[in-house]
Amino acid sequence: MSDRKSLESLFHLVHALKRQLFEQAEQLNVNLTPMHIRVMKIIDRKKPCTAIDIASFLRRDKAQVTRLVNTLIEKDLISKEPNPNDKRSHYLCVTESGTRLVDEIAKIDANTMQMMTKNLSEEELSEFQRISSLMSKNLEAR
């Protein structure tokens, strides 16, 4: 069960979290996926924000970002503004209805976070995050 040298506990957490995020997305009633929601949060936080910013933050292919962004534009949650420094690029901006969605996301997010960490101390949580960062850096440093 508690195999010191196995990743099962992490795998199970990841899977449970994924399901949780899908349910979160459903609660928003706006037909978006978890990745769309992550992108909304990123655009809301980082201003100005380009597609490349999103791709590099998420460490994802630009192709995926383009498609996620397109859906968000179709749904009038974000808009593309010209990037004065680079005609190839655009600034992505949260619209009014996008802002309302981001507010909803924040509330639901807080609930999830609280549920997930309800019996953990601040120290345990930050320790968990510190170790997560170390491990991902170990994997990425190659």
Added chain:
Amino acid sequence: MSDRKSLESLFHLVHALKRQLFEQAEQLNVNLTPMHIRVMKIIDRKKPCTAIDIASFLRRDKAQVTRLVNTLIEKDLISKEPNPNDKRSHYLCVTESGTRLVDEIAKIDANTMQMMTKNLSEEELSEFQRISSLMSKNLEAR
């Protein structure tokens, strides 16, 4: 960056780990995916093992397990034996070539684990696993 109340560090770890597992799978040169490899490990460890055992351990749909198992059978890595207690069900058994693969997997796995946790103490690692378990239980308990 180090947002106390965000899951970004975990998300990044998950993504880095996923990439790592794909590379592991490629190293095996047997055209299997990370999930196939997880299933091989499960069948090897749990004897006897049925498809339902795998589904419940992975918390995955039976449909997915059926397909993963079928690929492994096609590649002669596991075989289906009759389950004497239930004619609907089968015992899944690692074949000879499957056993050789499992051995290779173990080696590559150990390398990954070492790389990922190289600057972590035993205590940190087990703390990480303890917290992971707690969080996934929190999410699953509903």
Added chain:
DNA sequence: AATTATAGTTGACATTATCAATTACATTGC
């Protein structure tokens, strides 16, 4: 014996992800 439950399979489909090729613009070095 009839009803209900379970093991496994199959088909359809959504989400996430990557790669390669392309277009348009930007930057660098001559």
Added chain:
DNA sequence: GCAATGTAATTGATAATGTCAACTATAATT
């Protein structure tokens, strides 16, 4: 200034993972 090279974004193709619903066959329950 201009050629070469690099970068932002898009599009098409495709793979891996995951879920749901419907189904068959067998098991368990009443």
